[in-house]
Amino acid sequence: MAENEIAELVEETAPPEEGEQLDEENRLKPEFVDAVIGALAVGDEGRAYDLVEPLHPADLADLFELLQPDQRRALARAITDLMTGEVIAELNDYVRDGMIEALPHAAVAGIAEQLDTDDAVQLIEDLEPEDQRAILAQMEPEDRAAIESALAYPEETAGRLMQRELVAVPEHMTVGDLIDYMREHEELPTEFWEIFVVDHKHHPLGSCALSWILRAPRHIALSDVMKRDQTLIPVGMDQEEVALRFQKYGLISAAVVDESGRLVGQLTVDDIVHIISEEAGEDALLMSGAGEGDINEPxxxxxxxxxxxxxxxxxxxxxxxxxxxxxxxxxxxxxxxxxxxxxxxxxxxxxxxxxxxxxxxxxxxxxxxxxxxxxxxxxxxxxxxxxxxxxxxxxxxxxxxxxxxxxxxxxxxxxxxxxxxxxxxxxxxxxxxxxxxxxxxxxxxxxxxxxxxxxxxxxxxxxxxxxxxxx
Amino acid sequence: MAENEIAELVEETAPPEEGEQLDEENRLKPEFVDAVIGALAVGDEGRAYDLVEPLHPADLADLFELLQPDQRRALARAITDLMTGEVIAELNDYVRDGMIEALPHAAVAGIAEQLDTDDAVQLIEDLEPEDQRAILAQMEPEDRAAIESALAYPEETAGRLMQRELVAVPEHMTVGDLIDYMREHEELPTEFWEIFVVDHKHHPLGSCALSWILRAPRHIALSDVMKRDQTLIPVGMDQEEVALRFQKYGLISAAVVDESGRLVGQLTVDDIVHIISEEAGEDALLMSGAGEGDINEPxxxxxxxxxxxxxxxxxxxxxxxxxxxxxxxxxxxxxxxxxxxxxxxxxxxxxxxxxxxxxxxxxxxxxxxxxxxxxxxxxxxxxxxxxxxxxxxxxxxxxxxxxxxxxxxxxxxxxxxxxxxxxxxxxxxxxxxxxxxxxxxxxxxxxxxxxxxxxxxxxxxxxxxxxxxxx
Incomplete structure (x- = not known):
């Protein structure tokens, strides 16, 4: 058999099926991790790529966390085009910082531009100020401005965590107007769960779950379907408080307002679940004096x-x-x-x-x-x-x-x-x-x-x- | 001044403004709680009603938890029409069981019918089997059947937690068809975040975030906008595993499937945040041997x-x-x-x-x-x-x-x-x-x-x- 044919055969059998990578508790199987490590050890980047390609970004992030620091760098080199913003956002803080510090500033800027503001902020907030400045200098002015204004808020506050991307519309709009507006404006965020209705000063008046909009006739005014009773999150609120509000009131998303009451961003529950889990889990660590208690901590x-x-x-x-x-x-x-x-x-x-x-x-x-x-x-x-x-x-x-x-x-x-x-x-x-x-x-x-x-x-x-x- | 006039004056000044009930950390102020206890102690049910009427259901549930058992019963009597399903669903398990046991079966059945399946199940799952049967016997056959089939799954599994109410449509539908269908069918759930696309055997093929549907032109087929890569939750999965999946993959909702792969329900993140917090927080309690560690536990x-x-x-x-x-x-x-x-x-x-x-x-x-x-x-x-x-x-x-x-x-x-x-x-x-x-x-x-x-x-x-x- 010629070498090509063998390579093709390997190609065909290589991509593992669903269930080959994860055990019944949704953890990466040790044999799978060992296979990746083995491929990296012998320099077979193609094999490593084929192995990890079917993974969900969150599982790929888990894989990085399970590797030794030098193996992480080797894997990142082997799969550059799989290293999406989603993977980076899912990485443990310490693992991410370690990997980011090894990258050139331009590459970090490129990754940051792919991300939502909140994830981009997380990416660079723990870097040294000079590294932060160098990375920001290489970004598009608009993205840079969004990140810089988020960094101006203290760590672990709503201002740091929020997404600036949201849909805010005036109250005189009808359901039909809104649907047309959303179909026409491609720059809107791709995934959102509620839209915010604001007055002429950009103060939030209410919010509409998308399911209400989809179920209402086109001629109905938004002010007739929106929920006026909202939980507004002040931009300076501590993340622990934010997590408690989301939990207590069962929120999917919430408007973040600045000191003058203007709508400046939104928080969505998929970002908050991490904080809920972190805040609830940290008590056992704090009571034992184990600090952050992260196994990736230096x-x-x-x-x-x-x-x-x-x-x-x-x-x-x-x-x-x-x-x-x-x-x-x-x-x-x-x-x-x-x-x-x-x-x-x-x-x-x-x-x-x-x-x-x-x-x-x-x-x-x-x-x-x-x-x-x-x-x-x-x-x-x-x-x-x-x-x-x-x-x-x-x-x-x-x-x-x-x-x-x-x-x-x-x-x-x-x-x-x-x-x-x-x-x-x-x-x-x-x-x-x-x-x-x-x-x-x-x-x-x-x-x-x-x-x-x-x-x-x-x-x-x-x-x-x-x-x-x-x- | 005539007694009427005084009563009117009190009426006007009584309803507390936002901020009078809650402190800066979103806890009920002790003065507010004392005012309610005082009103109940002198038998002034009207005053108690006026005081608690502006509260959010979640805060009203907190108020019940802060009271002594006999005060809880007195407050429930004073505000029967404010005791909505939302309040009941937000109550601590022990406090809820204590209150439910004091109510006649018909009243419990009435409350359960107002609730989503998952909340109704939570309401009666800890009662004695004979009480459960008596309450179920007084419910509408359809609601009863839904609750009985949920109770057939073991506690703390996806089958117990899921909502049966969901939107599932065939893949040949277009975006326009779907919007028309949702406008016409009033029996659909009021709040949902994703719709599920199923084949003729009711097996899930994919899911669509509502924001994609709102932004796509009417003629597009659902199969072209849906996400095929889904996290399916088996009906028997333990709630701890469910919580980890939601966290790891940042899910808003997920399809629950039975042994044959049919879509039987959905889980939404607002129900899961409680479990995430509970599971993360229980380690400190378990490690100290404090059991459930609930301050309302007998x-x-x-x-x-x-x-x-x-x-x-x-x-x-x-x-x-x-x-x-x-x-x-x-x-x-x-x-x-x-x-x-x-x-x-x-x-x-x-x-x-x-x-x-x-x-x-x-x-x-x-x-x-x-x-x-x-x-x-x-x-x-x-x-x-x-x-x-x-x-x-x-x-x-x-x-x-x-x-x-x-x-x-x-x-x-x-x-x-x-x-x-x-x-x-x-x-x-x-x-x-x-x-x-x-x-x-x-x-x-x-x-x-x-x-x-x-x-x-x-x-x-x-x-x-x-x-x-x-x-």
């Missing part, structure tokens, strides 16, 4: 975020040690105290973390407000009493049997005291941080752990001394 | 979810105690060991929780797969080395100054060993649970804590003995 950043937290926890552990040191003489006399004391602290820490996780989530979802704080504290106190009684009975009886009844009573009482303390601290600490305008997920757990550790050792060792068990 | 349920976890943690704490007990003689000789040992365990526990939070999140987002597990373990190991070195230096020097250089060396080495153990366990444990098909958020933290606690005490006390520091 090691340096991960280290600096986490070590700060560990140092803070070292401080709280030292406070606990000071309390133990106060009772050094008692421990020397009765080593059982040293054996049992971590149990009291550990159970209290767990109970505190439970209550804290519940409170932080309820605060984030605006379910825990001044109106029901007292009721929730009372609720947690009752749960703590039940938990405390159960655990105290278990450990109390076991200790009584193994060591002595008095020590069993001491540890049982200490456990009850510490679980109740944990329940109160688990609500009160996050609520106090929230009222002080701090993110309750960030700082609460250092304080709650400090309280439950200290109280655990103090209650147990203190009761042991007070009960006459030692000395 | 105390009994919260107790039973949490105490199970605390008992499991009591078990791991006992293992740690056994290890300490092995070194009882050493502690009796050198009480400094008892004072310092909780530090080693506590720092290891924190480092382990950090790594675990990062791994659990990455697993949930499909970012950590077989293809990059080794790279991520290596990454976490390097972060652990840096963290371990830093913390070991701090505590080692402090211990050397206060106690002795040898004890400083022992604790520094023990901290390094425990933080590295924590880093490895923090990735390996969740990954192993995931590979065994278990939710890594649920069980990981008991095991990681057990490993870091035991290793903390063992490394520190063992090194103290091995170094000749005691005995």
């Amino acid at each position: 090691i340096r950043d991960a280290y600096s975020a986490r070590v700060r937290w560990l140092v803070a926890n070292l401080g709280t552990a030292l406070i606990a040690s000071l309390i133990i040191a106060m009772f050094g003489a008692a421990i020397e006399k009765l080593v059982a105290l040293a054996i049992l004391m971590p149990i009291v602290a550990s159970i209290g820490g767990n109970a505190g973390t439970q209550t804290m996780a519940v409170s932080v989530r309820a605060l984030a979802m605006n379910q825990l407000t001044r109106s029901n704080t007292r009721r929730i504290i009372w609720r947690e106190l009752r749960v703590a009493l039940l938990n405390g009684a159960t655990i105290a009975a278990l450990i109390g009886v076991a200790t009584a049997l193994i060591f002595s009844p008095l020590l069993g009573g001491v540890i049982a009482l200490a456990v009850v005291i510490n679980i109740i303390t944990a329940g109160l601290a688990g609500v009160a600490v996050p609520v106090l941080f929230d009222r002080m305008g701090q993110d309750p997920a960030v700082a609460s757990s250092v304080f709650v752990t400090m309280i439950t550790d200290s109280m655990g050792f103090f209650a147990f060792l203190g009761l042991a001394v007070a009960s006459g068990l030692v000395g | 105390i009994r349920d919260a107790y039973s979810a949490r105490v199970r976890w605390l008992v499991a943690n009591l078990g791991t704490a006992l293992i740690a105690s056994l290890i300490i007990a092995m070194f009882g003689a050493a502690i009796e000789k050198l009480v400094a060991l008892a004072i310092l040992m909780p530090i080693v365990a506590s720092i290891g526990g924190n480092a382990g929780t950090q790594t675990m939070a990062v791994s659990v999140r990455a697993l949930a987002m499909n970012q950590l797969t077989r293809s990059n597990t080794r790279r991520i373990i290596w990454r976490e190991l390097r972060v652990a080395l840096l963290n371990g070195a830093t913390i070991a230096a701090l505590i080692g020097v402090a211990t050397a100054l206060i106690f002795s250089p040898l004890l400083g060396g022992v604790i520094a080495l023990a901290v390094v060993i425990n933080i590295i153990t924590a880093g490895l366990a923090g990735v390996a444990v969740p990954v192993l649970f995931d590979r065994m098909g278990q939710d890594p958020a649920v069980a990981s933290s008991v095991f990681v804590t057990m490993i870091t606690d035991s290793m903390g005490f063992f490394a520190f006390l063992g090194l103290a003995v091995a170094s000749g520091l005691v005995g």
Whole structure:
């Protein structure tokens, strides 16, 4: 067989069918990823191209994230024409920044011009200011102006996130006029879900879901089908707030207005779902002190975020040690105290973390407000009493049997005291941080752990001394 | 002034303006909530009605959640005609169930008929089977059939969540035909974002965003504007998977198909955002063992979810105690060991929780797969080395100054060993649970804590003995 024929045969069998790349949970199969890596390793760019060509842009982005940095660059070289704006927009921030930094400014400018404003902004917002300027200088003036005005808004605000592309029409239009207008104007965005009706000052008056327009007769005025009751998003609103509004009111898109109430952009739910997921998922990371907790984050950043937290926890552990040191003489006399004391602290820490996780989530979802704080504290106190009684009975009886009844009573009482303390601290600490305008997920757990550790050792060792068990 | 006139004056000033009910973070103001509670307490139902009448259904639902159970019933009585399906659909599950159980079956049936299938299903799915039957018996046959067939699918699957109301048309239709069809058929759903094109067997062929239809000339065939590349959702797919698909592919709506590939319903993103937020937010709750962690959950349920976890943690704490007990003689000789040992365990526990939070999140987002597990373990190991070195230096020097250089060396080495153990366990444990098909958020933290606690005490006390520091 001639080489050509073999190449043709390979060509025909190469493109994998749907289902060859993804497993049942929609993840790229390791064998598929290995095949791409193998093709890149032997320099067979054609084979790599054929393998990844059938992938959806979002899956292609996932593939890049699974590769090592040098493999990412090799793949990008092999499939330049598949590297669409959609792929770039779907990439993890760190992976994208790493790849963008390796590209010449003109290439980045070319990619940015293909994208909607919001995605283009995301593409360059984390680059160094001089790189940003160099890239912007190579873009069309109109695109550049849109990006520059978006960059003028603070990070993580509606102004940064919004698309400037939208359909805004005057209220005197009829449904028929609008359909004609949309058919004639090719520069309109390709996908949108609602149109906005504005007055002569460009202030939004209402919005129309496209389904209403499609179902209304041509002669009906837009002002008769539009919904006047809108959720307007101020341009400076924080993305967390934006995400909550979309969730609460079930929005598909929303008008963004500037300080004077003019319509300046729109937000659509497909951009917001990422933020909803990010904001909801970050609490677990923040409470553990893992910073952004992104597995693509550079090691340096991960280290600096986490070590700060560990140092803070070292401080709280030292406070606990000071309390133990106060009772050094008692421990020397009765080593059982040293054996049992971590149990009291550990159970209290767990109970505190439970209550804290519940409170932080309820605060984030605006379910825990001044109106029901007292009721929730009372609720947690009752749960703590039940938990405390159960655990105290278990450990109390076991200790009584193994060591002595008095020590069993001491540890049982200490456990009850510490679980109740944990329940109160688990609500009160996050609520106090929230009222002080701090993110309750960030700082609460250092304080709650400090309280439950200290109280655990103090209650147990203190009761042991007070009960006459030692000395 | 006559009583009438006063009543009129009150009437005029009563309806609060926008901004009187909500604070800047979109939460109901406590003063507003208190005003409603006050009106209900004195039996002034008219005043309560006037106060809440301007609220959006989602805010009205929030108001119910903030009230005590008896206040909820009083408010529901005062504002029966404002209790629309939208309000009911927005209520927290527990609050809704509590209110629904208090209503007669006919009233529940009436509410369910107003709702889309998916919301109606949510309304009755948690009721006792006999209550469900009694309510369904009072509904129109068509609505009943739709709900019964949804209830036939397992909870938390696409079949339960989907709407049956959708627009499906044959591919030979033109854009003009479609617009005429939609104008003529009043029974179509009122709000939809895409239409589905099906073949004669009702298998989906493609979908059209409404914006493409509005912009295409009337004579164009739908098959020329539709998108053929669709994400089809099997009716049995778990809601977590559904949420990931919507997020990954930026979907607004998606076709749901049965086993034979027929189009049976649609999912729209406004229903999915709740699930995205729930699934992303639950990891923090699961990792702490707080169960569902809903502040509206009955105390009994919260107790039973949490105490199970605390008992499991009591078990791991006992293992740690056994290890300490092995070194009882050493502690009796050198009480400094008892004072310092909780530090080693506590720092290891924190480092382990950090790594675990990062791994659990990455697993949930499909970012950590077989293809990059080794790279991520290596990454976490390097972060652990840096963290371990830093913390070991701090505590080692402090211990050397206060106690002795040898004890400083022992604790520094023990901290390094425990933080590295924590880093490895923090990735390996969740990954192993995931590979065994278990939710890594649920069980990981008991095991990681057990490993870091035991290793903390063992490394520190063992090194103290091995170094000749005691005995």
